[in-house]
Amino acid sequence: MSKEKKESSAEQKVESIEHALSKTEKYIEENRKSLSIIVGGILAIVLIYVAFTKFFLGPREDKAINQMYIAEQYFEKDSFKLALNGNGIYPGFLEIIDDYGFTKAANLAKCYAGICYLRLGDFENAITYLEKFDSDDKMISNVAIGGIGDAYAELGKTDDAIKYYQRAADHVKNEFTSPIYLMRAGILLEEKGDFQRAADVYSRIEKEYSKSSEARQIEKYITRAKIKGNIK
Numbered sequence: 001m002s003k004e005k006k007e008s009s010a011e012q013k014v015e016s017i018e019h020a021l022s023k024t025e026k027y028i029e030e031n032r033k034s035l036s037i038i039v040g041g042i043l044a045i046v047l048i049y050v051a052f053t054k055f056f057l058g059p060r061e062d063k064a065i066n067q068m069y070i071a072e073q074y075f076e077k078d079s080f081k082l083a084l085n086g087n088g089i090y091p092g093f094l095e096i097i098d099d100y101g102f103t104k105a106a107n108l109a110k111c112y113a114g115i116c117y118l119r120l121g122d123f124e125n126a127i128t129y130l131e132k133f134d135s136d137d138k139m140i141s142n143v144a145i146g147g148i149g150d151a152y153a154e155l156g157k158t159d160d161a162i163k164y165y166q167r168a169a170d171h172v173k174n175e176f177t178s179p180i181y182l183m184r185a186g187i188l189l190e191e192k193g194d195f196q197r198a199a200d201v202y203s204r205i206e207k208e209y210s211k212s213s214e215a216r217q218i219e220k221y222i223t224r225a226k227i228k229g230n231i232k
């Protein structure tokens with residue numbers, strides 16, 4: 001390539017870059033106002049969130065925790081109606097949920113309320129509140145998942161109960177809760193005549209949770225399921 005062509009090519013590249021830059025500068029200039037509005041809007045949202053968290057949500061969180069203390073005491077004493085509805089002086093879990101929405105305390109109160117309803121035999125409400133509960137604490141959320149399984153089992157919705165029991169067993173794998181939920185799932189599978197799946201679930205207890213109390217007697221459950229299902 002001749003010197004003239006090289007210089008011409010270089011000039012064209014420079015012109016192309018300058019043209020692109022000028023278009024960008026022109027866009028920024030033309031949209032400076034709208035960009036400023038967008039950035040300002042984002043900053044406003046951040047400031048509102050910080051203020052909401054610090055000056056509104058924070059104090060409400062502390063107040064909700066203090067208010068819920070008595071309801072938790074009733075819960076520990078199995079006084080589930082008082083735990084739910086309060087005693088006329090201190091609120092129960094339902095009032096905490098209604099009055100302190102968006103707080104962690106109100107979220108935890110949903111789990112408490114669900115378990116209260118479960119123990120009181122109101123299984124529909126148990127499912128409603130336990131499904132509303134959401135937590136990063138895997139052990140507490142595991143209790144909620146297993147509780148939903150218990151409620152569905154009491155309602156005779158076997159397939160739903162099995163699904164939640166198996167989900168609870170795998171949500172936090174451990175020697176204590178996992179074999180309990182697997183055992184409940186296995187028994188329901190037997191009741192519906194799905195003996196192969198029941199045997200498989202029981203076998204999981206034997207293989208994966210051999211140190212659990214359920215594993216000590218699991219062989220007879222495996223044998224029973226295989227005999228009923230004519231499984232070799």
